[in-house]
Amino acid sequence: MTASIFYSDATRLAELIRHREISPVEVMQAHLDRIEAVNPKVNAVVTVADDVLKAAKAAEAAVLSGEKLGPLHGVPFTAKDSIDTAGVPTQRGSPIFKGRVPDVDATSVARMKKAGGILLAKTNLPEFSYWIESDNLLSGRSNNPWDVTRTPGGSSGGESAAIAAGMSPIGLGTDLAISVRGPAAQTGITSMKATHGRVPMTGIWPRAPRRFWHVGPMARSVRDIALAFSQLVGPDGQDALATSTVQFDAGIGRQPYRQLRVGWMVGPGFGPVDPEVAATVEAAAEALKDIGVFVEQVSIPAxxxxxxxxxxxxxxxxxxKPAFAEATAGHEDEMYKMAKTMLSLPDTSMKDYIDAEQAAERLRDGYADYFSGYDALMTHVxxxxxxxxxxxxxxIDGQTVDATYLQGATVPLNVTGLPGVAMRFGTSKEGLPINVQIVGKWQAESTILHLASLLEGVSPVRSLHPDI
Known part of the structure; x- marks a missing residue:
C-alpha cells in the first residue's frame, strides 16, 4: 500500500483503472488497509460494506473484457450514514435506528454506482445529522485527522475526516446549514452544496425542513467535485423539489468568453471572523486578481x-421538531444531546415565522441584486x-458567541438555495486548514467550479495531507 494510491483523487484513480495501470482490486485493498490503519484514531468510518473486494474484482473483469466503463469505474466511494444504502446499514447516528438496513439506495448513491463507483463504507455523523460536531451514542465521536483533539465538524464530519485521512477518495454528505462545507473547511478538503433541488434528496433522512436540505459531493480536488456533480445532478421523479433540468458539463477548465467579476467579503452580515481566516479570504481574492479575474471587496446590505x-x-x-418527536417516540432514553435540545426549544410564534419567511425573501432579493453585477462571491466558510x-x-475577534455562529457564512446559502464550493487556501498558525467559499448564482455551479479550479491551481496548500 502506498500513499500514491490512497491520496490520489478519484479522477486520477479512474484514469489509472481505465488505462489498466492499476486494478480496482489494488485500489480497494489500499483503502481497506488505510481504514484499518487510521480509523481507530479518527473514528470516521462506522460500517465497511460487505463484499467490496468481490465488487472490485467484478470491476476489474469489466476493464479486462473491454466493457464500456463509467467515469468512476472501479473507484471506491463513501457515504454519510444518513444516506440510504441497499443492503448496508444506515443508522442515522442513533441507537434508535441500530441495525436498520435499507432495501433501496438513495438516488445519490444509485447514481454514484451507475457511474461505476463502488460503495466502500458509511461514515459518522451527529445524531440525526443535527449538529456541528459528529458525535452520537451509537458510534461515538469522530476526530480531525489534522489534530485528533479537534472536531472534523458536522454533520458530515465523518465523511470529511475519512477523505482527508485517505480512507476514501470521494463521498457524499448532506447539508442543512453548514454540513458539507463546514466539515470540508475543518479538514481541508473540497465540497459543494449545489443550488437547492439540483440533486434529489430521495432516500435521505431527515427531510424536514425540505427547503434547506441538500446532498453534495466531498473530495480532495475540484475536478472530483465537478465529476461527481455531473453524475448526481437532475430530477429523479420522486423528489418534487428536484425539478431543475439545467445541464451541467464536468469540463471545468474552459475559459469563459469574458472576464469574470468576483466580489469578496467577510462581513458585515456573517458575524465575527478570526483575522487569520479573513486574511486567507483576502489572499485568495488577490490570487484570483493576479490571474486575470476582476475582483473587488463588496458588501451585501440584505x-x-x-x-x-x-x-x-x-x-x-x-x-x-415534529420529525424528531416522531422518530424518538417511545425511545426517549436513547436520545442524545441534540435531539433533546431540539425538542426542548420553544415553538416559533406564527408572527415570527411569517416575519422570518419575509426575511428569507429579502435575503434572496439581496443576493439577486448582488449577482446582477457579479458572477460570484468569495467568503470564508x-x-x-x-x-x-x-x-x-x-x-472570535474579541466577540463572545455561541457555537451556532460558526454557521454565519454558510447558512445564508441554505436559506436562499444558492450554490457554494468550499476549498482550502490557507493554514492557521497552529497548522490547521483554512478554506474559502465561492458562491454563485442559482444554477451557476459551472461558474463557481471554474473559479475554484483556477484558485486551486495557484493554491499554496494544494498537496498537503495530515500526518496520521
Whole structure:
C-alpha cells in the first residue's frame, strides 16, 4: 500500500483503472488497509460494506473484457450514514435506528454506482445529522485527522475526516446549514452544496425542513467535485423539489468568453471572523486578481438587515421538531444531546415565522441584486479553524458567541438555495486548514467550479495531507 494510491483523487484513480495501470482490486485493498490503519484514531468510518473486494474484482473483469466503463469505474466511494444504502446499514447516528438496513439506495448513491463507483463504507455523523460536531451514542465521536483533539465538524464530519485521512477518495454528505462545507473547511478538503433541488434528496433522512436540505459531493480536488456533480445532478421523479433540468458539463477548465467579476467579503452580515481566516479570504481574492479575474471587496446590505442565522433558526425549528418527536417516540432514553435540545426549544410564534419567511425573501432579493453585477462571491466558510471537541462558546475577534455562529457564512446559502464550493487556501498558525467559499448564482455551479479550479491551481496548500 502506498500513499500514491490512497491520496490520489478519484479522477486520477479512474484514469489509472481505465488505462489498466492499476486494478480496482489494488485500489480497494489500499483503502481497506488505510481504514484499518487510521480509523481507530479518527473514528470516521462506522460500517465497511460487505463484499467490496468481490465488487472490485467484478470491476476489474469489466476493464479486462473491454466493457464500456463509467467515469468512476472501479473507484471506491463513501457515504454519510444518513444516506440510504441497499443492503448496508444506515443508522442515522442513533441507537434508535441500530441495525436498520435499507432495501433501496438513495438516488445519490444509485447514481454514484451507475457511474461505476463502488460503495466502500458509511461514515459518522451527529445524531440525526443535527449538529456541528459528529458525535452520537451509537458510534461515538469522530476526530480531525489534522489534530485528533479537534472536531472534523458536522454533520458530515465523518465523511470529511475519512477523505482527508485517505480512507476514501470521494463521498457524499448532506447539508442543512453548514454540513458539507463546514466539515470540508475543518479538514481541508473540497465540497459543494449545489443550488437547492439540483440533486434529489430521495432516500435521505431527515427531510424536514425540505427547503434547506441538500446532498453534495466531498473530495480532495475540484475536478472530483465537478465529476461527481455531473453524475448526481437532475430530477429523479420522486423528489418534487428536484425539478431543475439545467445541464451541467464536468469540463471545468474552459475559459469563459469574458472576464469574470468576483466580489469578496467577510462581513458585515456573517458575524465575527478570526483575522487569520479573513486574511486567507483576502489572499485568495488577490490570487484570483493576479490571474486575470476582476475582483473587488463588496458588501451585501440584505445580509446586514436580516441575519441569515436568525432567519434560519426561526424557520427550521417548527419543521424539525415534529420529525424528531416522531422518530424518538417511545425511545426517549436513547436520545442524545441534540435531539433533546431540539425538542426542548420553544415553538416559533406564527408572527415570527411569517416575519422570518419575509426575511428569507429579502435575503434572496439581496443576493439577486448582488449577482446582477457579479458572477460570484468569495467568503470564508468558518470564522475559525477547527476547534477543540465539545466547545460551546468562542471568542472570535474579541466577540463572545455561541457555537451556532460558526454557521454565519454558510447558512445564508441554505436559506436562499444558492450554490457554494468550499476549498482550502490557507493554514492557521497552529497548522490547521483554512478554506474559502465561492458562491454563485442559482444554477451557476459551472461558474463557481471554474473559479475554484483556477484558485486551486495557484493554491499554496494544494498537496498537503495530515500526518496520521
Amino acid at each position: 445580509l446586514e438587515r436580516d441575519f441569515a442565522l436568525d432567519v434560519f433558526n426561526r424557520l427550521h425549528v417548527m419543521e424539525m 468558518l470564522p475559525i479553524p477547527a476547534h477543540k471537541h465539545g466547545v460551546e462558546e468562542f471568542i
